[in-house]
Structures are given as structure tokens and as C-alpha cells.
Amino acid sequence: MAFLEIDNLHKTFGPNVALHQFDMKIEKGEFITFLGPSGCGKTTVLRMIAGFETPTRGTIRLDGRDVTYVRTRERAVGMVFQAYALFPNMTVAQNIGFALKVAKRPQKELDERVAAMLELIKLPHLAARYPWQLSGGQQQRVALARALASKPHVLLLDEPLSALDAKIRVSLREDIRALQRDLGITSIFVTHDQEEALSISDRIVVMNDGRVEQVGAPLDIYNFPRTRFVASFVGTLNILAGRVIDPATGRIAVEGQELVTSRPLPPDDAGKERLLALRPESILLEPPSNGRNSLAATVEEISFLGAVVRIRARISKAVVTLDLFNDPHRVLPERGQPVALGFSHDNLLVLDENAH
Structure with a gap:
């Protein structure tokens, strides 16, 4: 049995469906990220796990216990919000110890736990300051310490870095991941930032x-x-859109040029149009060779981006972008120059939906 099980979760707000049948099994100690654009339902799932929203239907089990309709404070979850949500009239230490004080924990235990949390977030010297005296990054560290102070079973983080500048975001996300690993706490992180999701997650939804x-x-x-x-x-x-020539061998025509896909296709795909995906970094400027795909194209634009040179090339009606590492000794093509774009069969992916 998984540590956190979400089964057939569904949520509507009046006539609007916010979430369609969400199923997930999360193991103890995993770091899971919900990734998607605004309004995709990721925060709705998080709020239902926290107990702030009630599912229209479905079940949430935490450590074998059905918590679907259990009150938030009885679920043993910690929550970190985008807007910090610190009490302005309380010091850093008081904010961190707030939940423990409400739970009427002994003062000695409270003081020891607050001190441990201040050490954990590397801010013991700021214990007596108020939130308005802290930077955004420091405030979010305090919010994280407050969420962890009560030793929750699950840590929930709702876009906790979106209000910070880019440099602080990178530093703090690395700190959050390091803390999560050290504590072994099951964590769910919500973001619309793909770089954040890719850099810190065990799994991404x-x-x-x-x-x-x-x-x-x-x-x-x-x-x-x-x-x-x-x-x-x-x-x-x-x-790219391609028309299937031979499903068994993965042969497919793109703008009149024959390519081979990463896998065979269903037999009834013969003659059908399918969508293909190709990453810019997987394409090279090279002549055709055995065992590789090649597309004849014409260079439209070249952009120097520091470590990367981005080239836009046209293949009849389609446009392809390729990224090359910046090599000072590389001779780049000119605009309007014919080129051959080479890439492995394994890099040409067939998507699981038909072209529209």
C-alpha cells in the first residue's frame, strides 16, 4: 500500500468541472510535482489533500487512513503558500512555533523545536525579527520551517517560489529539495515552471x-x-505532421521526405496522419548517413544565445528549430543556405494523439 493514495478524485464548482478523475499513489519520502498552466487543477488537488476543499467524489488515504472528510488540523499535513502567510505581529520564532502553541505543546518542547527549525533553515540569528524585516526568500524559509515544525506526514507546497526573483528561486528550490531528502518527508510541490519541476522532482504529474x-x-x-x-x-x-507509409517499420513521410520513427506503429495507421515530436538539441547539421534520419531544409534565421546557437530552418511548409552548442571553431551556415538536418530514429517520437 502506498503512503498517500488518491483514488478517483473529482471536483466541481457549480456547473464547472475543476478536476476529472485524478488517481495517484505516492510512496513515503517521494517528492512529487504537479506541473501545468494556471487553471489546470493542480492547486485544487493540493487543497483537497490539505483538507481546504472537499471532493465532489473520490477518496484520499494517508498512511492507510481515510482522510477524505477529516479536518485539516487532524490530517498531519504541513502547507507552504505562495504568499508566505506569516503573522505580521509575531516574530520569526513565534511564527514557527504557532501550530505547536495552538496544540498546547509543553513550552520546553516548543522552544526546542523552534530552535531546531531555525537551525534547519539557517536563520537562528533572525529569531526575534518580524516578517516585514525579512527579505522574500527569508520569509519563505520561515514559512517552510513553520510547516515542518509540527512534524507533518506530508509537506504541501503551493507555488512557494513564484513571488521571488530568479536567482533566489534557484537557491531556495535547491534548499527545499535538500531539506526534503534530509528529513525523508513525503512532499507535493505545485508549480507552472517546468525548470523547477524537472530539477527537483522524483516524479512529475x-x-x-x-x-x-x-x-x-x-x-x-x-x-x-x-x-x-x-x-x-x-x-x-x-x-511535425507526417503521413504513415509503413507502420511495421515506422516509416513516415514529412513534407514529402521519408523518415523512420522511434517505434513501430499500429497496423491500421497506414495512410493516417500522425504528430511527431523532435527536440531541438537532438538535431545536428550533418549529411545523410546510414541509421539516421535526414531532412533537407533551408536556413531562415540564426540566433546567438551565448552557450547555444539556435537555427531556424524551413522544410517546405514546416519550420524546425535546432540548438547547437556554441563552438568558436564551428562554421555556421548562412541565411538561405540549404542544409541537411540529421537525427537518430530514437529521437523522432510519435505522440499518442492524431494530428488535427
């Missing part, structure tokens, strides 16, 4: 329009997207 599009490890989500939405939302991607 990609959501769209109240539905789960794909669940998998970061490498699988990025390298093997199953749907057009996942392919386009996670990372930069070329999406």
Missing part, C-alpha cells in the same frame, strides 16, 4: 484542463512525452 496528461520521472517526461500538450509544455519542441 503534468496536468491540463483538470486532467492528468502524463506521470513520470523528469527524464521520461522530457525525453518521451506522450501527448502534444506535454511535448509542447515541457521544454522546447518541434512538432
